[in-house]
Amino acid sequence: xxxxxxxxxxxxxxxxxxxxxxxxxxxxxxxxxxxxxxxxxxxxxxxxxxxxxxxxxxxxxxxxxxxxxxxxxxxxxxxxxxxxxxxxxxxxxxxxxxxxxxxxxxxxxxxxxxxxxxxxxxxxxxxxxxxxxxxxxxxxxxxxxxxxxxxxxxxxxxxxxxxxxxxxxxxxxxxxxxxxxxxxxxxxxxxxxxxxxxxxxxxxxxxxxxxxxxxxxxxxxxxxxxxxxxxxxxxxxxxxxxxxxxxxxxxxxxxxxxxxxxxxxxxxxxxxxxxxxxxxxxxxxxxxxxxxxxxxxxxxxxxxxxxxxxxxxxxxxxxxxxxxxxxxxxxxxxxxxxxxxxxxxxxxxxxxxxxxxxxxxxxxxxxxxxxxxxxxxxxxxxxxxxxxxxxxxxxxxxxxxxxxxxxxxxxxxxxxxxxxxxxxxxxxxxxxxxxxxxxxxxxxxxxxxxxxxxxxxxxxxxxxxxxxxxxxxxxxxxxxxxxxxxxxxxxxxxxxxxxxxxxxxxxxxxxxxxxxxxxxxxxxxxxxxxxxxxxxxxxxxxxxxxxxxxxxxxxxxxxxxxxxxxxxxxxxxxxxxxxxxxxxxxxxxxxxxxxxxxxxxxxxxxxxxxxxxxxxxxxxxxxxxxxxxxxxxxxxxxxxxxxxxxxxxxxxxxxxxxxxxxxxxxxxxxxxxxxxxxxxxxxxxxxxxxxxxxxxxxxxxxxx
Ligand code: ADP
Ligand code: MG
Numbered sequence: 001x002x003x004x005x006x007x008x009x010x011x012x013x014x015x016x017x018x019x020x021x022x023x024x025x026x027x028x029x030x031x032x033x034x035x036x037x038x039x040x041x042x043x044x045x046x047x048x049x050x051x052x053x054x055x056x057x058x059x060x061x062x063x064x065x066x067x068x069x070x071x072x073x074x075x076x077x078x079x080x081x082x083x084x085x086x087x088x089x090x091x092x093x094x095x096x097x098x099x100x101x102x103x104x105x106x107x108x109x110x111x112x113x114x115x116x117x118x119x120x121x122x123x124x125x126x127x128x129x130x131x132x133x134x135x136x137x138x139x140x141x142x143x144x145x146x147x148x149x150x151x152x153x154x155x156x157x158x159x160x161x162x163x164x165x166x167x168x169x170x171x172x173x174x175x176x177x178x179x180x181x182x183x184x185x186x187x188x189x190x191x192x193x194x195x196x197x198x199x200x201x202x203x204x205x206x207x208x209x210x211x212x213x214x215x216x217x218x219x220x221x222x223x224x225x226x227x228x229x230x231x232x233x234x235x236x237x238x239x240x241x242x243x244x245x246x247x248x249x250x251x252x253x254x255x256x257x258x259x260x261x262x263x264x265x266x267x268x269x270x271x272x273x274x275x276x277x278x279x280x281x282x283x284x285x286x287x288x289x290x291x292x293x294x295x296x297x298x299x300x301x302x303x304x305x306x307x308x309x310x311x312x313x314x315x316x317x318x319x320x321x322x323x324x325x326x327x328x329x330x331x332x333x334x335x336x337x338x339x340x341x342x343x344x345x346x347x348x349x350x351x352x353x354x355x356x357x358x359x360x361x362x363x364x365x366x367x368x369x370x371x372x373x374x375x376x377x378x379x380x381x382x383x384x385x386x387x388x389x390x391x392x393x394x395x396x397x398x399x400x401x402x403x404x405x406x407x408x409x410x411x412x413x414x415x416x417x418x419x420x421x422x423x424x425x426x427x428x429x430x431x432x433x434x435x436x437x438x439x440x441x442x443x444x445x446x447x448x449x450x451x452x453x454x455x456x457x458x459x460x461x462x463x464x465x466x467x468x469x470x471x472x473x474x475x476x477x478x479x480x481x482x483x484x485x486x487x488x489x490x491x492x493x494x495x496x497x498x499x500x501x502x503x504x505x506x507x508x509x510x511x512x513x514x515x516x517x518x519x520x521x522x523x524x525x526x527x528x529x530x531x532x533x534x535x536x537x538x539x540x541x542x543x544x545x546x547x548x549x550x551x552x553x554x555x556x557x558x559x560x561x562x563x564x565x566x567x568x569x570x571x572x573x574x575x576x577x578x579x580x581x582x583x584x585x586x587x588x589x590x591x592x593x594x595x596x597x598x599x600x601x602x603x604x605x606x607x608x609x610x611x612x613x614x615x616x617x618x619x620x621x622x623x624x625x626x627x628x629x630x631x632x633x634x635x636x637x638x639x640x641x642x643x644x645x646x647x648x649x650x651x652x653x654x655x656x657x658x659x660x661x662x663x664x665x666x667x668x669x670x671x672x673x674x675x676x677x678x679x680x681x682x683x684x685x686x687x688x689x690x691x692x693x694x695x696x697x698x699x700x701x702x703x704x
Contacts, residue, residue, distance in 0.1 A: 004180045005033030013175055019164065026156045035176055036184075036205055037647055038169070039224075040151025043211065047148040049116075053091035057123035061152060064117045065089060065138065071111060073102070085109065087117065095129040100161055105135075114138060132160070134167050149211040173209050181206060188227060189682050196664060199223040222657070225649040229661035232436060232646075235687050237665050241673045249290035250393050250417050255282065256316030259309060261345050266305075273297075273448035274306055280444050281310050281422065285394075291420035296429065297446025298618040299582025300453065303424045306446070307396045308338055310422060315347065315374045319393025319419075322376040324383075324411075326398065328353050328528065329535050333557055334398070335377040342375070352378035352387070355528060383410040394420045426582070427575060429622065433651050435658060456564075456585040458593040458613045469594060470511050473563060477517065477544045481562035481589060485547050486580055488571035490523050497598070498568035505547045518542060523549040550576060552583060559587035569595035569612075570605040574625035577612050604628060626651065 009029055010020035023029040029038055042060070050062045066087035075081030083098040083105060096117065098105050109115070119133030153169040184202045186193070193200065199207075203216075204223040211217035263270075270278075277295060284291035297303045311321035323338070325331040335351040342349050350364050350373045367373035371390035376382060392415045411419075423441070434443055461469060473483050485508065487501040501523055509519055520534035520543035531551075538546040539558050546552070546561075550572070564584045569577060577595070585591040595609055611624055649657065668680060675684040 004183055005031060005036065007032045009035060012172060012179075014172060019162070022159060022162055022164065026159050032176060032180060035172060038153065038173075039208055039648060041154050042152045043149045043217065044118075044152060045148060046150045051091040052087075052089050052094050055094065055121050055128055057121050057128050059121050061118065061120050064094075065114065066094070066117060067114050068109060068111050069093065071106065071109060087115070095127070096133050096135075097129055097131045100132070101163065104163070109135060132165075134165070149214065149217060151209055151211070177206065177209065187682070187686050188230075189679065191679070192664075196226065196660075198226060201227075221648070224647075225654055225657050226661050228647060228649050229436075229654070229658045230665055231686060231690055233658075233662045233665040234668065234683060235690070236436075237662075237669055238673070238675065238687070241669055243292070244289055245673070248417055249288055250285075250317075250319065250420065251288050252285040252313055252317040252319070252393065252420075254316060255313055258316045258345065258347055259312040262309065262312055262341060262347075265341065265345070268450065270305070271302065271446075271448045271450055273446045274302055277306055277444045277446055278309055280442075281306075281420075282313060284442070285310075285313060285420055290418045291394075291422065292441050293422050294434075294441045294443045295422055295424045295446065296434070296443060297424070297426065298449070299426045299579060300586055301426075301446040301449055303398070303426070303446060304334060304337060307398070307422065307424060308341065311375050311394055311396065312347075314394040314420070317393065319391050320368070320371065320374055320376065320389050321394040321396065322378065322382055322389075322392060322411075323396040324398060325377070325379060327551075328355065328379055328532065330398065331377055331379045332532075333539070337557075338375065338377060347375070348373050349375035349377060352376060352381050354379060354381050355532075356381065383414070385410075387414070389414055391415065392419045394422070396422045396424065398424045426579065426618075427622070433626065435662060436651060452588055453585060454588070454590050455616060456581060456591045456593050458581065458595065458616075460569075460595050460597065460609050460613055462597060462599055465596075469565065469596075472592075473512075473545070473565075476563050476592075477512075480560070482538065482541065482543070482558060482560050483545045483563040483565065484552065484561055484580075484583055485545065485565045485567065486552065487547070487549055487567045489568075490525055490549060496571075498571050499596070501547060501549055504567060508545060508547055512545060517544050519545040519547060521547050522551060524551050550580065552580075557586060558583070560589075562587070562589050562591045564591075564593045565596060566593070567596050568598070569609060570597045570601055574608050574611065574621045574628070577608070578618055578621050581612070581616075582618075627653075 008020070009015055009023055009031055010017045012032065012035070015023070023035075027038060029035050044061050044063070046063070048063065049065050050059075052064060052066065055062065055064070064087075066089040069086045069088050072084045072086075073081050074084050080099075081102075083102045085096040085098070085105075086093055087096060088094075096119075114137070115135040116138055117130065117133045117135055119130040121128050121130050123129075151170065151173075153166045153173075155165050155169060159165065181202070184205060186201050188198065188201070192198075199219045199222070201223070204220040207216040207220035208224060211220065281291060281293060284293060295303055295306060297306075307323055311323065314321040323334060325334055331351065331353050335349070339349050339351075348367070350367060352361070352364055356364065364373065365387065368376060368387065368389050376389075381387070395411050395414075397411075476483060485504065487504050488498050489496065489500040491502055492500050501521070505519070505521055509517075512519060518537070520538040522531050522534050522538075526534075534543070534546075537543040538561075541560055561584050564581055566572065566577065566580055572580070581593045584593060593612075595612060597605070597609060601609070607628065611621060615621060651658070668675075668683065671677075672680050675681075675687070
């Protein structure tokens, strides 16, 4: 029966080729196995039947037992009429509404008969109704599941229009279970199951779809989550083991003159965290293995300096280093800061971006090949095919979440022995997520800000405060400070009622007229040279106000800016708000962040804004963000190609399960790093299978 899971879904009775195509398109269900793992997203207690009087619009899915009193078509145009069914029980009456599938409903439902109504109540024009409920006759056999809990399956609009809603999917699940439920092959070894007190796969799949009771359901959930996270970690950790055993890293023995000179010339002492992190990397670099380290540090924690000092270790050992930034503006800024420190020491560094002129470029290429340029700072231009190094020993990638996997692969190909890699990110990734996404990378944490930073006062404001905010801005500008104003949109949008940059800019120049005030503008749709011009205008202190979109989110350092105003702040996620706020509070002056919103806010937006006003701790905000939005949405993970597709487990909630699964994976690999022992054959087989299905944990450190 080994192939049940691979059987095409069209062979399931009641499915056939047409429905199979829809299931594949809409839900990615291709095989019996996919259907088995297509899980309910919630459960309803079937034993509970509500009376109409009890029903509230805030309720989730419920059941009612009521009599159909009338069925009416409302509206004249056959394309948009609706079906209104009035039902009553002993306690009151209520409307059921259908916009679609009307013919079918009409042919099935009879006035005067009693039905079990299942759906989600909503409020419309002050009255409670249910849109598109499921109706079954009390005598009709429902899904003959085992217990009183009934799974509710997600569906899509298109599927529902083809009559494949929750109920149809539940029926398919039942057919599948009847046919194949007894032949399910275990995917974990017997001893392992006992040791971790897991339910069998058979029990788990049965009870996740048709729970006998709440306890069985939670056992089933635990088993499936544990397994999913376990295999994810097993794959990642195995790869990491292989990598660390390959001793093909460049050995950098010593810290030498260049590092020491720069260190001694610093105008301030390193923070404890900076020292610790540099030590960790230093140990990697002389270990004989390739370093693959993620440096995580909140905005302003001083990552650039760490990157520079670590680069100098490479130079001290006769190697070159490159530091890559995601944007031109950032690359320039890094270059400016770095060359300021290196020029007096006689260490040659260079800047390479998309706008580097051909002539300069030629000289630069020469310097890289002959090794006279020791540190190269740049953008994606650094990884172009024609850029060659004499001996690249270290690559630092800043703000990695904007940097694709393929681009990194190109970087790897720049030297025979893979260079040491350090990835820097200010995205405070919660621990559970880091463990999963970067199971293959070592993580260093810069968890200390340089001393003397003043906390940023964060305030929530609405339109009615605008006058006072302008006055406050004028005060700050008079005191020599600068102001950021960030908009979520460039142009006015019909769809979204948010502030936009174009109108905002006009309003600002009206309130802050030239020549007394200078206002710069930066957004993503601008020509590069205009963007740079205005960015420099602001960075150099010649502009008082910078009107921008969230392009300035990443890394821009203007220590003299003391006010960050975020328009339509409800439009931004927590992590993004935090990154934006991090643009101020970099100097020694007191700083402010003003979150402007509309008057009406959803509960969630309000929570986000309140949290921002309460805390400045990036990790706390990231955890909250993940809780509110789910990890799939976590900013950055999608762009980086790191997003992982978890079916069952939820990283926001299942941290403890993840840790247990990770420990279990480590234990097994400790005794059998390559999973070669016979008792581990099943693990190996499952990993292979998952890889084939594209569900393995991808390893980002070893690029083939
Ligand atoms: P980020 O981690 O956000 O990239 P930066 O590297 O841009 O932070 O550093 C922010 C500011 O802090 C810079 O102006 C930098 O010169 C300064 N800085 C870095 N390390 C220290 C330190 N140990 N003491 C004081 N200031 C520091
Ligand atoms: Mg930075």
